[in-house]
Amino acid sequence: MPRTISISAVVLIALTISLPTSVARAEAPYAFASTPGRLPKNVVPTHYRIDLTPSPDMLTFAGSEVVDIKVLTSTNRVVLNALDMKLRSASLVGEPGQSATITPTPAAESVRLDFAHPLSPGAHKLSIAFTGRINGFGRGLFHVYYPTAQGIRRMIATELEPADARRVFPCWDEPAFKASFEPSITVPRDFLAVSNMPIAREQPVGANLKRVSFGATPRMSTYLFVLVAGNLERLTGDADGVKVGVVAVRGKREQGRFALASAIDLLRYYNDYFGVKYPLPKLDLIAVPGGVGGAMENWGGIVFNESILLFDPGTSPDALRRGIFVVLAHEMAHQWFGDLVTMAWWNDLWLNEGFASWMQNKAADRFHPDWHVWLNDAAQKQSAMDTDARPTAHPIQQAVADETEAQSVFDSITYSKSQAFLRELEDYLGAEQFRTGIRRYMAAHAYSNATTADLWSALTAASGKQVASIAAPYTEQPGIPLVTSDAHCADGRWRLALAQQRFLIRPSKAAAQLWQIPIAFGAPGAGEPAGVILLKDKTMSVAAGRCGAPVKLNFGYTGYYRVEYDTASDSALAKTVETMAPADRVNLLSDDWALLEADRVPVDRYFGLVANVADDRNRAVWERVMSVIARVDDLERGLPGRSAFQACARTRLKPPFARLGWDRRAGESEDDTILRGKLIGQLGALGDSSLIAEARRRFAAFLKDPRSLDANLRGPVIFIAGRYADRATWNQLRALGRKATGTEQRVRYYVALAAAIDPALAKQALALTLTDEVPSEIANGIIMEVAAGEHPEMALAFVKANFDALSDKRGPYFRSFFMSSLMSHFADRKYAEELARFAPVHETPGGRIAAARAAEEIIEAADFRTHQIAAIDAWINRHSPAA
Numbered sequence: 067m068p069r070t071i072s073i074s075a076v077v078l079i080a081l082t083i084s085l086p087t088s089v090a091r092a093e094a095p096y097a098f099a100s101t102p103g104r105l106p107k108n109v110v111p112t113h114y115r116i117d118l119t120p121s122p123d124m125l126t127f128a129g130s131e132v133v134d135i136k137v138l139t140s141t142n143r144v145v146l147n148a149l150d151m152k153l154r155s156a157s158l159v160g161e162p163g164q165s166a167t168i169t170p171t172p173a174a175e176s177v178r179l180d181f182a183h184p185l186s187p188g189a190h191k192l193s194i195a196f197t198g199r200i201n202g203f204g205r206g207l208f209h210v211y212y213p214t215a216q217g218i219r220r221m222i223a224t225e226l227e228p229a230d231a232r233r234v235f236p237c238w239d240e241p242a243f244k245a246s247f248e249p250s251i252t253v254p255r256d257f258l259a260v261s262n263m264p265i266a267r268e269q270p271v272g273a274n275l276k277r278v279s280f281g282a283t284p285r286m287s288t289y290l291f292v293l294v295a296g297n298l299e300r301l302t303g304d305a306d307g308v309k310v311g312v313v314a315v316r317g318k319r320e321q322g323r324f325a326l327a328s329a330i331d332l333l334r335y336y337n338d339y340f341g342v343k344y345p346l347p348k349l350d351l352i353a354v355p356g357g358v359g360g361a362m363e364n365w366g367g368i369v370f371n372e373s374i375l376l377f378d379p380g381t382s383p384d385a386l387r388r389g390i391f392v393v394l395a396h397e398m399a400h401q402w403f404g405d406l407v408t409m410a411w412w413n414d415l416w417l418n419e420g421f422a423s424w425m426q427n428k429a430a431d432r433f434h435p436d437w438h439v440w441l442n443d444a445a446q447k448q449s450a451m452d453t454d455a456r457p458t459a460h461p462i463q464q465a466v467a468d469e470t471e472a473q474s475v476f477d478s479i480t481y482s483k484s485q486a487f488l489r490e491l492e493d494y495l496g497a498e499q500f501r502t503g504i505r506r507y508m509a510a511h512a513y514s515n516a517t518t519a520d521l522w523s524a525l526t527a528a529s530g531k532q533v534a535s536i537a538a539p540y541t542e543q544p545g546i547p548l549v550t551s552d553a554h555c556a557d558g559r560w561r562l563a564l565a566q567q568r569f570l571i572r573p574s575k576a577a578a579q580l581w582q583i584p585i586a587f588g589a590p591g592a593g594e595p596a597g598v599i600l601l602k603d604k605t606m607s608v609a610a611g612r613c614g615a616p617v618k619l620n621f622g623y624t625g626y627y628r629v630e631y632d633t634a635s636d637s638a639l640a641k642t643v644e645t646m647a648p649a650d651r652v653n654l655l656s657d658d659w660a661l662l663e664a665d666r667v668p669v670d671r672y673f674g675l676v677a678n679v680a681d682d683r684n685r686a687v688w689e690r691v692m693s694v695i696a697r698v699d700d701l702e703r704g705l706p707g708r709s710a711f712q713a714c715a716r717t718r719l720k721p722p723f724a725r726l727g728w729d730r731r732a733g734e735s736e737d738d739t740i741l742r743g744k745l746i747g748q749l750g751a752l753g754d755s756s757l758i759a760e761a762r763r764r765f766a767a768f769l770k771d772p773r774s775l776d777a778n779l780r781g782p783v784i785f786i787a788g789r790y791a792d793r794a795t796w797n798q799l800r801a802l803g804r805k806a807t808g809t810e811q812r813v814r815y816y817v818a819l820a821a822a823i824d825p826a827l828a829k830q831a832l833a834l835t836l837t838d839e840v841p842s843e844i845a846n847g848i849i850m851e852v853a854a855g856e857h858p859e860m861a862l863a864f865v866k867a868n869f870d871a872l873s874d875k876r877g878p879y880f881r882s883f884f885m886s887s888l889m890s891h892f893a894d895r896k897y898a899e900e901l902a903r904f905a906p907v908h909e910t911p912g913g914r915i916a917a918a919r920a921a922e923e924i925i926e927a928a929d930f931r932t933h934q935i936a937a938i939d940a941w942i943n944r945h946s947p948a949a
């Protein structure tokens with residue numbers, strides 16, 4: 067099968083010649099003293115011995131710790147982080163009379179310890195007693211209630227990134243304050259407790275409890291600390307002498323087989339790739355049935371929502387294996403990039419997330435080339451490119467003032483733009499040189515911190531190229547370049563007039579920017595690019611071979627830029643779109659849609675292009691088409707043209723569905739299986755009546771005999787049942803959701819019942835989020851689904867009316883960020899104004915940033931709705947078959 071074309075060799079030759087030697091304005095290499103942050107740097111921790119005892123109801127805990135500290139300059143005052151906890155006492159061990167006066171400073175999420183006598187420079191031991199909360203909102207130390215065949219069970223776990231270790235124990239909770247940790251916890255005798263390191267010893271406490279003590283970790287950042295305890299069991303294997311385990315709630319261990327086998331492969335691969343062996347004696351993959359939505363790369367104890375770690379052959383769709391592998395590859399890459407070498411401060415979060423996102427695909431491509439992960443991951447890249455086309459886009463390297471701002475940089479720019487950029491950079495440097503640079507970086511900064519400048523200098527040393535000068539325009543300035551290409555034929559040869567500018571969906575006064583853009587070009591369908599040039603000035607003229615076939619830019623679609631062609635080239639490319647490699651087809655569809663959004667090309671051009679892929683057999687191509695259909699359908703809500711649009715969209719999606727049919731054929735590709743499910747889901751959402759009837763028939767059969775419904779069809783069939791549910795069906799879905807013991811199934815039922823078109827049922831779905839029936843991430847998902855379905859205003863009114871109650875249950879991140887996420891789906895300028903007036907989101911710096919971004923998204927959608935929907939409607943009227 068064709069793989070994504072590597073352009074490394076050609077780029078290397080072309081760029082070695084033209085690369086400028088100027089050094090860009092990069093930040094400084096890592097130095098503790100100059101690292102940003104809010105804590106004073108005159109006292110540093112070196113080792114924490116922590117002891118926690120949860121209360122019998124598991125709503126609070128008592129804790130004590132002895133922290134080995136190093137005083138760098140003599141001081142009476144020690145400042146460290148503590149949040150939502152009470153410090154009972156603080157004193158220096160072995161230094162009589164040195165009990166501290168404790169002053170909480172909640173606005174800074176810290177506490178001040180003032181001593182009667184100055185602490186001399188050197189080593190001291192600080193002993194602190196404290197009490198804290200075990201909360202229900204998935205931050206700090208939290209509890210999870212989950213259904214089992216024997217009834218509801220409870221467990222506890224931690225989630226600390228970016229800055230919630232301070233909820234579990236008083237600490238220097240910034241990534242540059244690395245130390246070792248030696249925790250112990252008292253739990254019921256039948257619990258299994260898991261932390262970063264293996265258990266050192268267990269001692270009985272009273273009749274029913276035990277105290278579990280863990281070995282000391284290597285030096286690491288606080289946000290990577292983990293403690294999980296519950297009725298758990300472990301499945302184990304071995305990889306290069308490291309004990310790899312999947313930890314799940316009792317009864318689900320066997321569902322960890324796929325993850326365990328994958329983790330063993332990945333650990334061996336990474337040991338080789340990074341040139342530094344995984345340094346801990348064990349690695350646990352811990353499946354938690356709620357509380358956290360995704361996964362967290364705690365060193366030696368990665369926590370996953372169990373829906374993305376466990377695979378149940380009876381109920382999980384085949385494609386779930388891909389999701390599990392990719393998330394696992396991401397979190398395991400962090401064991402090196404993030405855990406062993408940590409970004410100095412959150413402004414360089416991309417060093418963690420961009421790298422892990424790039425490595426997840428590289429590893430998936432290595433072990434599962436038939437998944438075509440780069441091609442099928444196009445949606446991620448699009449999401450980053452869309453975000454980057456707004457004036458509110460931030461650079462990959464983004465100044466971060468505090469913890470709430472840190473939270474706001476966990477976005478598609480940090481993950482997916484960085485991922486795309488690293489792919490480009492690896493291509494440019496060559497895979498071998500790139501890896502040599504990474505190994506050098508790992509060896510130089512192990513157990514310590516690093517900045518982007520450190521990465522560039524390692525890559526420069528390995529490759530002999532000035533990496534900073536090509537990288538800085540991508541990481542230090544926001545935005546995505548637009549390359550315009552004007553092709554002229556003279557004396558039988560193509561000449562391209564190229565120019566670059568920042569691409570923006572809405573006109574804005576952004577400053578002029580330049581990038582150094584490696585541009586591969588060639589004839590559609592050619593196996594290799596005809597050439598690669600580096601566009602580094604504003605304009606450039608390029609010879610591009612004999613006239614004839616049009617010239618396609620961003621050949622192979624490995625570049626991070628948009629292309630706008632002259633009209634003749636564009637229509638010639640549209641006519642030859644089916645001869646191109648799938649990645650180039652996806653690229654053309656994506657760019658033409660973005661240009662339409664920016665009002666740079668007419669509606670006809672995009673819809674003409676879509677008509678030319680009617681017979682396409684590629685999942686990635688159809689997913690691009692379907693994402694536009696979903697977007698337009700959303701913007702058409704409440705407008706007169708919606709039913710004609712939906713009819714037109716159904717006509718477009720019928721041919722690929724007719725090819726695939728309802729039932730899986732022997733030997734079909736997994737991409738076809740995945741595409742079938744997505745087509746059914748979208749045709750159902752677009753109101754295809756015969757398809758809906760068939761989905762309902764299959765749902766009814768499923769209720770009688772669950773085995774009658776192929777695991778790959780459960781998602782779309784159950785979703786359609788929910789969307790068109792009457793009260794009886796809705797009640798059935800809820801009963802299934804309450805009974806389901808697997809998180810993946812549970813999510814599916816609750817999302818389906820939240821999609822109900824019947825407003826009374828949608829309202830009832832919202833009301834569930836105020837109860838304890840579902841964990842916080844499912845509750846948030848219900849509200850989002852009601853908004854994304856047919857009732858955005860209802861969802862908004864509900865959140866406004868219950869904001870305090872919801873915030874109490876879901877915690878501070880909900881308060882700062884949820885409203886902005888919710889309202890970014892709206893397409894009327896009045897909501898941007900409403901968000902600007904909604905006080906809670908403006909209480910924190912991070913909340914304000916998220917609100918500004920959401921407002922821009924709303925305005926962009928509102929403008930599109932005002933200006934382009936009518937043109938789309940007119941196109942549909944002209945092209946609809948006569949009624």
Ligand SMILES: [Zn+2]
Pocket residue numbers: 363396397400418419422
């Ligand atoms: Zn990550």
